Amino acid sequence: MKYFLICSILCLTQCAFANLEHQLKPSPKGLEKNKIGESVTILNQNRVFFQRGHKRYVEINPMFGMPWSEYFSKQQKQIGFSRYEWKTVYVHNIEDKNFELTNVKTDYVFFVVANRVKSNWEEGNLGQVLQMLSFCLYPCQENLSLEVTVKLYHQNRLVSEKKNTQMATRYISPWYVFIPNRFQMRDNENAFNEPNVVSSMYLQGFQEAIDEIYLNLPNELANEMKGIPE
Numbered sequence: 001m002k003y004f005l006i007c008s009i010l011c012l013t014q015c016a017f018a019n020l021e022h023q024l025k026p027s028p029k030g031l032e033k034n035k036i037g038e039s040v041t042i043l044n045q046n047r048v049f050f051q052r053g054h055k056r057y058v059e060i061n062p063m064f065g066m067p068w069s070e071y072f073s074k075q076q077k078q079i080g081f082s083r084y085e086w087k088t089v090y091v092h093n094i095e096d097k098n099f100e101l102t103n104v105k106t107d108y109v110f111f112v113v114a115n116r117v118k119s120n121w122e123e124g125n126l127g128q129v130l131q132m133l134s135f136c137l138y139p140c141q142e143n144l145s146l147e148v149t150v151k152l153y154h155q156n157r158l159v160s161e162k163k164n165t166q167m168a169t170r171y172i173s174p175w176y177v178f179i180p181n182r183f184q185m186r187d188n189e190n191a192f193n194e195p196n197v198v199s200s201m202y203l204q205g206f207q208e209a210i211d212e213i214y215l216n217l218p219n220e221l222a223n224e225m226k227g228i229p230e
Helices: 002-013 068-083 126-133 174-178 197-226
Strands: 016-020 039-046 050-052 057-059 088-093 108-114 140-154 157-172
Touching: 016 197, 039 068, 068 088, 068 197, 108 197, 140 197, 157 197
Parallel strands: 039 088, 039 108
Antiparallel strands: 016 157, 050 057, 108 140, 140 157
């Protein structure tokens, strides 16, 4: 039974594709990458892949691949090194039982919050149920939205907060296997780390929020510094 379930999931993921509402833009012109120094800390409160368990929400990790907390930590470090030219990036999950505030060693801290992705399939109407039972022989379409919030702290003071909502559409049907170029990406859902539309939404929202923080940082940092007593 377990083998059959795994095969069914893998088969279904090979029929799943997705389009993001928009693509991540290159680094904005005028983005000064040395505004906040060379070392930063990223604190994550990431519940994107959480599902309701018996008593509480629990994170559902991929069947194959690294846990999501490790994957996002790795990706955020790579983004920090390449897009923002940070030299040192510390990443912590604040819900990790071993995390303590004393772990934060840098003046600048990004606090990243994302809750569970929202789907129009949560409504669970009869038509959607029948489509899933038929393995989406009649093509299934799922609309997804994810809100990502990033706050920047400087020496424990809130400097800036940016929020954005990422939208995407997931398409599932065995017929789509024959026209993969119609879509931006394949979606392995929770079978593998990549490609995955939800993780792509999260990482894109993370970068767009930091881009916006950088572009507005001079005025916001000046206002923040005015509030510090001499």
